[in-house]
Amino acid sequence: xxxxxxxxxxxxxxxxxxxxxxxxxxxxxxxxxxxxxxxxxxxxxxxxxxxxxxxxxxxxxxxxxxxxxxxxxxxxxxxxxxxxxxxxxxxxxxxxxxxxxxxxxxxxxxxxxxxxxxxxxxxxxxxxxxxxxxxxxxxxxxxxxxxxxxxxxxxxxxxxxxxxxxxxxxxxxxxxxxxxxxxxxxxxxxxxxxxxxxxxxxxxxxxxxxxxxxxxxxxxxxxxxxxxxxxxxxxxxxxxxxxxxxxxxxxxxxxxxxx
Amino acid sequence: xxxxxxxxxxxxxxxxxxxxxxxxxxxxxxxxxxxxxxxxxxxxxxxxxxxxxxxxxxxxxxxxxxxxxxxxxxxxxxxxxxxxxxxxxxxxxxxxxxxxxxxxxxxxxxxxxxxxxxxxxxxxxxxxxxxxxxxxxxxxxxxxxxxxxxxxxxxxxxxxxxxxxxxxxxxxxxxxxxxxxxxxxxxxxxxxxxxxxxxxxxxxxxxxxxxxxxxxxxxxxxxxxxxxxxxxxxxxxxxxxxxxxxxxxxxxxxxxxxxxxxxxxxxxxxxxxxxxx
Numbered sequence: 001x002x003x004x005x006x007x008x009x010x011x012x013x014x015x016x017x018x019x020x021x022x023x024x025x026x027x028x029x030x031x032x033x034x035x036x037x038x039x040x041x042x043x044x045x046x047x048x049x050x051x052x053x054x055x056x057x058x059x060x061x062x063x064x065x066x067x068x069x070x071x072x073x074x075x076x077x078x079x080x081x082x083x084x085x086x087x088x089x090x091x092x093x094x095x096x097x098x099x100x101x102x103x104x105x106x107x108x109x110x111x112x113x114x115x116x117x118x119x120x121x122x123x124x125x126x127x128x129x130x131x132x133x134x135x136x137x138x139x140x141x142x143x144x145x146x147x148x149x150x151x152x153x154x155x156x157x158x159x160x161x162x163x164x165x166x167x168x169x170x171x172x173x174x175x176x177x178x179x180x181x182x183x184x185x186x187x188x189x190x191x192x193x194x195x196x197x198x199x200x201x202x203x204x205x206x207x208x209x210x211x212x213x214x215x216x217x218x219x220x221x222x223x224x225x226x227x228x229x230x231x232x233x234x235x236x237x238x239x240x241x242x243x244x245x246x247x248x249x250x251x252x253x254x255x256x257x258x259x
Numbered sequence: 260x261x262x263x264x265x266x267x268x269x270x271x272x273x274x275x276x277x278x279x280x281x282x283x284x285x286x287x288x289x290x291x292x293x294x295x296x297x298x299x300x301x302x303x304x305x306x307x308x309x310x311x312x313x314x315x316x317x318x319x320x321x322x323x324x325x326x327x328x329x330x331x332x333x334x335x336x337x338x339x340x341x342x343x344x345x346x347x348x349x350x351x352x353x354x355x356x357x358x359x360x361x362x363x364x365x366x367x368x369x370x371x372x373x374x375x376x377x378x379x380x381x382x383x384x385x386x387x388x389x390x391x392x393x394x395x396x397x398x399x400x401x402x403x404x405x406x407x408x409x410x411x412x413x414x415x416x417x418x419x420x421x422x423x424x425x426x427x428x429x430x431x432x433x434x435x436x437x438x439x440x441x442x443x444x445x446x447x448x449x450x451x452x453x454x455x456x457x458x459x460x461x462x463x464x465x466x467x468x469x470x471x472x473x474x475x476x477x478x479x480x481x482x483x484x485x486x487x488x489x490x491x492x493x494x495x496x497x498x499x500x501x502x503x504x505x506x507x508x509x510x511x512x513x514x515x516x517x518x519x520x521x522x523x524x525x526x527x528x529x530x531x532x533x534x535x536x
Contacts, residue, residue, distance in 0.1 A: 079402070082433070184437075189405050223433050230470045231432055232425050 011038045016045060023048040026057070056130040058108060059115035067129035070139050071191040077141065078183040082223055086148040086215075087194055088138040088180040089202040090118065090155070093210040095134035098172065106166035107134075110174060113164045121155045137198075145182070145217060152178050152213040160211060175211035177202060182217060280385060283395045284531055285318070285414035289430025291401030293422045294452040294491070296328050297501065298520075299398040304356025304508035305524035311393040311532060313358035314351070318410035319400030326362050329354050330504040336364025341380060347387065356506045359392070378409065385413055394532050402430070403437050411438065416531050418448045418488065423459055432467055439475055439483050448486045450523060453493045460490030488526050491519045 023045065036044065054066035062070065071087065078085050092098075092114060099107040111134065118136060119128050127139040138155075140148060156178055163171045179202025183194055197216050205214040286302075288295045303313045317325045317337070326332060333352045339345035354360045389395055397414055399407045411417055417438060421431040431449075438444040449467070451460030464487040477483040491497075494516035500507040507517050 184403075184405075193405050223429065223436065224474075227432065227470055227474050228429055230473070231428050231466065 009038075011041060014042075016042075019045050019049055022052065026052055059112055059130050061115050061119070061136070062127050062129035064129065064131060067127065067131065067137055067139070068191060070127045070129075071194065074139055074141055075183055075189055075191055075194060078185055079189070081142075082185050083142045084144070084185050085183040086138075086140040086143040086152075086180055087183065087198045088140070088152055088155070088178055089131065089195070089198045090136040090138070090176050090178050091202055091206070092134040093175045093177055093206075095174075098174070102166055102170070102172070106170075106172070109166045110164050110172060113162060114159060114174070114176070117158050117162055118155055121158055122151060143182070148180065148182065149213075149215065152180055152215065156211065156213050177205035177210045178213045179203070179205050180213070180215040182215075279415040280389050280395075280413055281415050282389060282393065282531070282533060283385070283397065283414040284416040284418055284527070285397040285399055285411040286418045286420060287399040287407060287411055287434065288401060288420040288427070289403065289432070289434040290421075290424075290427045293420050293427050294497075295401065295420045296324050296398055297497070297507075298418075298420050298450060298452065298491070298523075299396050300325065300328050300354070300356065301506055301508045301517075301520045302524060302527065303354070303358040303396055304506050305520050306394060306527065306532075307357035308508065308521075309524060309528060311528070312391070313394055313396065314361065314388060314392045315354070315358060315396045315398055316361045316388075317363040318397035319363070319406065325360065325398050328501070328504065329360065329506070331360065331362065333362055336362045337384075338364035340384065341377075347384060351388075356508055361388070381409075382413065394527070403434050408437070408441065412442055416446075416448060417444060418450060418527075420450050420452055421463070422453045423451065423455070423463055428463065428467070432470065435467070435471065435483070435485070436475055439471075439477055443478060443481075444483070445477060445481045446484050446486055448488045450488045450491065452491045454490040455493055457490070457492075461487050486530075489519055489523050491516050491523075 026048075033040075054063060055061070056063040074085050077083075092110065095107065095110070098110055111130070114136065115128065115130065118138065122128060122138060122140065125141055129137045129139070131137045140151065143151075156176060159174060159176045163173060165171050179198050179200065181194060181197035181201060183189065201214040201216050205212050208214070286295055286299045299315055303315045306313045315325065331352065331354065333350070335345045335350045335352075337350055340347050340350050351359050351361050385395075397410050399410045419431055419434060421427045435444075435447055438447060449460075449464045451463050454460045464485050468485045471483050471485070475483050492515045494514055496511045496514035497507055497516045500510045503510065507514070508520060511517055512521065
């Protein structure tokens with residue numbers, strides 16, 4: 001008994017109509033060419049569905065599922081590489097009032113413009129996500145403190161300068177509160193704890209009067225290449241005589257200090 | 260790529276309140292597999308042999324290998340205490356070396372989220388346990404995680420286990436830096452495991468100290484100080500004991516590594532355990 005060769009699956013036997021319709025509705029750019037080979041056709045359907053499952057339909061940003069995956073991967077990278085990363089949580093100030101006063105279509109338009117504006121403020125490898133409702137998140141890998149501070153402030157200012165046309169006669173101004181936390185370098189953490197720390201800063205920004213940036217710097221600790229090289233200067237050189245002379249001398253003086 | 264700890268305008272609150280309890284020593288390491296649990300278990304046995312009441316606690320919340328090292332599979336664990344299925348006393352069991360153990364149980368992994376409630380429960384449990392023992396050893400997880408940092412924050416003393424391997428030293432150094440930066444630790448005790456020659460461990464501690472002096476100033480007037488607690492020489496008897504899942508202090512206490520453990524116990528006794536009047 002051998003299992004059927006996967007290459008022999010008949011595309012017509014698969015129920016792909018729903019998936020194709022879904023991709024058509026979403027205006028997917030990866031819709032398969034009619035004359036594609038079966039494998040290429042199936043691949044493009046799968047690619048299209050993957051893309052859909054990671055995107056927020058309204059803004060085109062990464063959705064919450066995608067954001068969680070990026071965050072989990074990033075925290076792992078940070079713990080291994082020692083390069084810090086920044087997570088920003090952003091919330092539109094008084095968004096409910098916009099919805100209540102101007103309607104949900106106006107609210108949607110605001111969300112779309114905010115998404116565009118935030119995306120234009122960050123680097124290509126950064127991930128901008130719609131976290132939910134009027135809350136957004138940005139993950140900035142390999143992010144130094146000074147850069148993180150600058151980019152958060154740039155986002156805040158760009159948003160405050162935005163004039164969003166929600167109808168032919170009405171432009172809206174908005175502000176956002178931004179909270180951020182650097183991933184703990186050299187520390188195995190969890191996406192939940194990282195998010196929690198950024199959220200705490202977001203609440204702080206709200207409590208301190210909104211339209212501001214609050215960052216948690218605390219866990220930025222790193223080990224430079226210079227420190228690393230000094231750590232095993234004599235120990236990895238494999239020169240016993242030299243180690244002994246150095247260690248004896250250094251040990252005595254160091255032990256005097258220690259005791 | 261030599262970024263430094265940023266100047267902090269406002270002193271941020273620590274992630275968890277540092278609430279060190281006396282007589283509690285966290286045994287930690289930067290890297291996994293350097294013998295942290297081996298040291299915890301055998302140090303506990305060596306201290307017990309000297310007449311102390313010792314408790315070892317799996318402070319990696321279910322991920323420590325204490326149960327494996329001690330060959331213990333208790334029915335009741337810390338997890339049952341957390342879920343209200345058992346009393347704390349029922350989860351504390353006698354280990355072969357004459358000390359007590361509190362295992363977390365695999366179910367504790369779900370608590371690694373460390374919500375304020377879990378922290379409070381854990382602190383409460385620690386506070387009720389500490390008075391009953393002369394010394395409590397916390398076997399923390401490998402690497403530095405939020406759980407490890409929390410466990411260490413409860414300890415008045417930190418014993419850092421490292422081996423002479425470069426990766427172990429880098430991770431030990433990073434751990435020290437995090438402990439100094441986040442918990443304002445001033446003294447960290449060092450034990451170097453698997454040393455090849457006499458004096459290697461001390462040289463490593465001195466080396467780490469010199470790099471710290473240069474890059475990690477610590478608080479003003481409170482420089483970071485490593486205290487070398489000894490070397491554990493590479494010894495085939497260690498591997499034999501581990502493979503048999505027995506304590507070195509029971510199988511071959513007079514082998515070189517066993518003698519080193521006994522010496523470590525004496526030093527811990529002199530410096531960590533409060534003298535009874």
